[in-house]
Every structure is written in structure tokens, then in C-alpha cells.
Amino acid sequence: MSGSLSSVDPQIADLIRAEERRQTDTVKLIASENYVSKAVLEATGTVLTNKYSEGYPGKRYYEGQQVIDQIETVAVERAKALFGVNHANVQPYSGSPANLAIYMAFLQPGETVMGMGLPFGGHLTHGWSVSATGKWFNPVRYGVRQDTGRVDMDEVREIALRERPKLIFCGGTAIPRTIDFPAFAEIAREVGAVLAADIAHIAGLVAGGAHPSPVGHADVISTTTHKTLRGPRGAMLMATSDEHAAALNKAVFPGLQGGPHNHTTAAIAVALKEAATDGFKDYARQVVMNARALAEELLARGFDLVSGGTDNHLILMDLTPKGVGGKPAAQALDKAGLETNYNTVPFDPRKPFDPSGIRLGTAGVTSRGMGVAEMRQIGAWIDQVVTALAKDEDEAKRVIVRVHAEVRELTSHFPAPGL
Numbered sequence: 001m002s003g004s005l006s007s008v009d010p011q012i013a014d015l016i017r018a019e020e021r022r023q024t025d026t027v028k029l030i031a032s033e034n035y036v037s038k039a040v041l042e043a044t045g046t047v048l049t050n051k052y053s054e055g056y057p058g059k060r061y062y063e064g065q066q067v068i069d070q071i072e073t074v075a076v077e078r079a080k081a082l083f084g085v086n087h088a089n090v091q092p093y094s095g096s097p098a099n100l101a102i103y104m105a106f107l108q109p110g111e112t113v114m115g116m117g118l119p120f121g122g123h124l125t126h127g128w129s130v131s132a133t134g135k136w137f138n139p140v141r142y143g144v145r146q147d148t149g150r151v152d153m154d155e156v157r158e159i160a161l162r163e164r165p166k167l168i169f170c171g172g173t174a175i176p177r178t179i180d181f182p183a184f185a186e187i188a189r190e191v192g193a194v195l196a197a198d199i200a201h202i203a204g205l206v207a208g209g210a211h212p213s214p215v216g217h218a219d220v221i222s223t224t225t226h227k228t229l230r231g232p233r234g235a236m237l238m239a240t241s242d243e244h245a246a247a248l249n250k251a252v253f254p255g256l257q258g259g260p261h262n263h264t265t266a267a268i269a270v271a272l273k274e275a276a277t278d279g280f281k282d283y284a285r286q287v288v289m290n291a292r293a294l295a296e297e298l299l300a301r302g303f304d305l306v307s308g309g310t311d312n313h314l315i316l317m318d319l320t321p322k323g324v325g326g327k328p329a330a331q332a333l334d335k336a337g338l339e340t341n342y343n344t345v346p347f348d349p350r351k352p353f354d355p356s357g358i359r360l361g362t363a364g365v366t367s368r369g370m371g372v373a374e375m376r377q378i379g380a381w382i383d384q385v386v387t388a389l390a391k392d393e394d395e396a397k398r399v400i401v402r403v404h405a406e407v408r409e410l411t412s413h414f415p416a417p418g419l
């Protein structure tokens with residue numbers, strides 16, 4: 001049991017190296033991804049993975065928690081200090097189980113939840129039909145206005161007054177604009193609903209002061225730790241007041257989960273320490289500046305951006321005017337070393353598996369130290385690939401080969417953290 005990975009399992013070791021090379025050589029524009037620091041990566045791969053610790057610090061169901069209790073307590077205290085909340089639970093395995101815990105804490109099966117519809121930028125776990133949250137609860141949905149691409153708070157209020165949800169989600173996976181937490185809070189109060197702010201995408205921007213905070217507005221805050229927050233894959237549930245602390249804790253364990261992933265908890269603690277630095281504030285600001293620069297470049301090149309631009313790290317593009325579908329565009333861009341994902345756009349006439357748009361984000365490229373000049377270059381490459389793809393296949397092949405070489409040259413000047 002003491003052999004190195006490359007001697008015990010050269011097949012997997014080689015694949016990990018190949019993925020490392022791929023991540024180094026490509027421009028990561030997937031809005032939900034980032035690069036963790038070397039320190040976070042190091043904490044993830046430790047003996048903490050050997051330990052079971054069902055329960056919470058001081059109240060465990062297994063012995064031997066002398067060290068684990070300290071690690072989890074540090075993580076919790078750092079989350080509370082960074083976000084300014086009274087309660088934090090760092091045990092949810094990921095964002096989806098964290099959200100399910102909110103249902104478990106506040107709803108009975110069949111009761112009504114209101115969330116943003118998936119095609120408008122909401123998350124599956126906000127009550128979408130194929131998700132357990134849409135099957136086991138009664139989902140009602142809000143969207144964005146077709147003319148503005150933005151959430152219409154009057155419409156949200158109307159639906160809430162009509163449907164009387166017990167739980168309202170704000171936030172999502174493809175929302176390029178600032179979320180109006182105070183307005184959602186007012187509506188939730190008016191109808192007597194619990195407001196859950198799902199800041200999975202923007203947690204790093206909130207922590208770094210580059211997006212308004214839901215603290216003081218939302219009853220519960222849910223977040224992943226691996227998107228703009230730049231931690232390991234995991235999640236947290238937070239609450240402004242102590243009122244809901246016991247219900248949330250009970251929903252996570254024993255409601256939904258067994259033992260927490262202690263190696264992840266330690267890495268979350270490290271990421272939260274990093275996120276509390278001035279350097280991280282600069283990072284969060286730069287993420288937003290980069291997204292704005294990329295959006296401006298794309299707009300100047302005739303691209304159609306949902307809502308006309310961005311306030312955060314994320315850009316949602318409708319490729320219909322360019323005469324290309326989102327999926328072939330994302331595939332061509334990936335071949336050129338520009339990693340994105342195809343995405344539905346609001347009121348998309350095409351199918352979810354072959355939608356009209358692509359989604360871009362600047363969290364990853366900003367972690368590599370790229371700035372506004374590189375965003376303009378990336379915007380130009382996206383335009384060149386998509387334009388060639390709309391024209392003809394041979395032309396597209398030539399452009400992809402050229403752009404791929406240029407992407408490699410650029411990425412070689414911006415080493416990826418942790419790699």
C-alpha cells in the first residue's frame with residue numbers, strides 16, 4: 001500500500017497528468033469552474049479522507065475527533081466571519097444536496113416552492129421538473145422579461161401572491177445581472193415564505209465585495225465552494241440569524257447525509273482564509289472587469305448578449321444572429337482551446353440538448369492572472385471561430401488550428417494556480 005500513484009496505477013496517473021496538461025493548455029471560460037490554489041489542492045489530498053465524523057463538532061457519533069472537530073470549527077468560524085453570518089454549515093457534499101437540505105428544513109413533500117425556471121438561468125434544484133425538487137414538491141416558476149433579459153420583480157411578486165410558495169429561491173446558474181436580494185426579501189415577507197439565496201455562482205464576488213450580499217435579506221444562503229469562491233468541490237449553508245440554525249443542521253445530518261468529507265472541509269477552510277485577503281478582493285473586482293471587457297469586445301463584434309451585457313463574472317450569448325447553434329459553436333471553440341458550455345437562452349426555440357446559446361465566465365482566466373487585454377484577444381478568437389463555422393467547414397478547420405496554436409502561446413504566459 002505504499003507505492004506511488006504512478007507505480008500502482010499508471011493508467012489513472014497518466015490520465016490525471018493528461019487532464020492537468022489539458023487544463024494548462026486551454027482557456028477555461030466555463031462560468032462554474034475555477035482553478036484552486038496549490039494550498040487548497042494540497043488540503044484536498046490528505047489523510048483526512050480516512051476519518052468518519054458523523055455529527056457536528058463536540059457532538060459526534062464516532063471517537064477520535066480531536067483534530068477533525070478543530071478543522072470543522074475553523075472552517076465554520078471563517079465562513080461566519082467572511083460572509084458576516086451567525087450560522088454556517090460546511091458539511092453539504094455539494095450545491096445540490098445543500099439545496100435539498102433547505103427543502104428538508106422548511107417544506108413537507110407537495111408544498112410549493114418558487115424558483116427561476118431552468119431555461120431562464122435557474123438551477124435544477126430550484127424546482128425544475130426532472131429534479132427531485134420538482135417531482136416531490138410543487139414548483140412554480142418565474143423567468144426574465146423577453147425585452148430586457150432581466151428578472152421583472154413585479155412579475156415575481158404577482159406569481160408569489162397568486163401561488164403562495166412556502167419557499168422562494170433567488171439566484172441561478174446563468175444570470176448575468178445583479179440579483180436584487182432586498183426586493184426578493186420584501187416579496188418573501190409579504191407572502192410569508194422562506195427566502196433562500198443560492199449564491200453558488202457569485203459567492204466569491206460577494207465575499208470579495210464585487211456583488212451585493214444577501215446577508216440581512218435572505219433567511220438562508222446556499223453556496224457551492226468551487227465556483228468563484230475558488231475552493232474545493234463542496235457547499236455551505238448559512239443563515240443571517242440563529243433562528244434556522246438547528247433546522248438546517250438537522251436537515252444536512254441526519255436528514256440527508258452521513259459522514260462529512262473532512263478533507264473537503266479542510267480545503268474549504270483554506271479557501272475561506274484565502275478569500276478573506278485583500279488579494280482576493282482585487283481578484284473579485286478583476287473577475288467583473290474582465291467579464292465586462294469580454295462582453296464589450298463581443299458586443300462590438302455583433303454578438304447578441306442576453307440582457308445586453310453583464311454585472312458579474314458571467315456572459316450568456318445567443319448565437320442565433322450568427323447562424324450557428326450553441327452546441328456546434330461550443331464544440332468548435334473547445335477544439336480551438338477555448339472551453340465553454342452550450343446553454344439555453346431565455347425563450348429559446350431550440351431543444352435544451354441543442355440550444356441557441358453559449359455561456360462564458362471569467363473566474364478561471366482571472367485566477368491565471370489574465371486581464372482586460374487578454375479578454376479582448378479571447379473575444380476576437382471566439383468571433384473568428386464562430387464566424388468561420390457559420391461560413392464553411394474547411395474554413396472553420398483552418399481557423400481552429402490557427403487559434404489553437406495562439407491559445408497555447410497565450411496560456412504558456414499565464415501559469416495556472418495549483419498545476
Ligand SMILES: *Cc1c(COP(=O)(O)O)cnc(C)c1O
Nearest residue numbers: 094095096123172173198200201
Ligand atoms: C452549481 C450550482 C448548484 C449545484 O452545485 P453542484 O455542486 O453542481 O451540485 C446549485 N445552485 C446553483 C445556482 C449553481 O450554480
